[in-house]
């Protein structure tokens with residue numbers, strides 16, 4: 001599989017503190033890559049290193065098969081569109097004037113800029129000043145600016161931040177359309193729910209480390225859902241299991257986290273051996289959100 005972005009041991013230290021540690025990112029060409037993690041986990045710093053806006057302390061970034069560094073940056077950036085932190089654009093100018101600036105700066109044909117504006121469905125809002133735009137409109141104009149150069153790779157840092165549900169859905173739909181048109185999109189969020197249905201690959205960052213990278217199905221498979229045990233004496237059963245497994249009472253059931261099949265059989269044998277009647281053992285249904293919360297410890301989510 002070809003990767004449009006690949007990093008090896010990518011690390012950023014500020015003073016003694018490593019804010020991004022040893023990342024081996026693999027972004028397959030043509031996917032929507034959801035880059036998830038709580039606030040402060042290092043997503044923006046990583047994206048800035050991918051764009052060579054921040055110099056890595058160690059490790060390597062390869063984009064489109066080439067090393068990204070100060071020397072190669074200019075050429076590689078010609079094929080990358082990005083939106084990092086607040087939306088760009090001069091507030092006192094209209095959308096059209098801002099787009100014209102982008103066109104002139106990059107020396108682009110007019111049709112290309114118009115196509116970018118239509119893609120984000122902003123063509124009817126272009127004569128308003130940017131300061132009168134809603135946040136969603138500003139984000140969409142920012143994405144149009146990033147798209148104007150017809151990038152192969154689009155890097156978007158929290159494009160849904162601060163948007164209402166309708167605005168979030170618009171961005172989601174836009175990302176899907178871009179992916180269908182062959183653009184690889186890397187998009188960060190601190191909320192799994194904002195991108196999990198759009199992203200085909202997920203990378204999860206926690207405390208500067210990549211704690212998961214793979215598909216949604218792989219993420220679900222990587223988790224061990226809690227086991228719920230129903231029996232004749234839930235309190236005594238919980239007391240027997242608690243020290244070793246961290247179990248707790250959940251209604252009339254005993255909820256036991258992190259048990260694989262063998263450990264489940266051992267727990268049941270222990271209870272039966274202690275004279276407790278076990279009449280039900282089942283695995284809890286787990287949502288992707290539960291798995292994400294488990295992995296990141298729920299920090300900042």
Ligand SMILES: Nc1ncnc2c1ncn2[C@@H]1O[C@H](COP(=O)(O)OP(=O)(O)OP(=O)(O)O)[C@@H](O)[C@H]1O
Nearest residue numbers: 014019037038039040041042043044045046158190
């Ligand atoms: N220039 C800098 N100097 C020192 N520390 C920094 C600098 N830039 C970022 N950090 C620290 O690095 C950590 C990661 O920040 P980063 O912005 O990459 O996280 P994030 O996951 O994008 O979070 P957020 O969504 O809140 O922006 C934070 O603790 C931040 O304070």
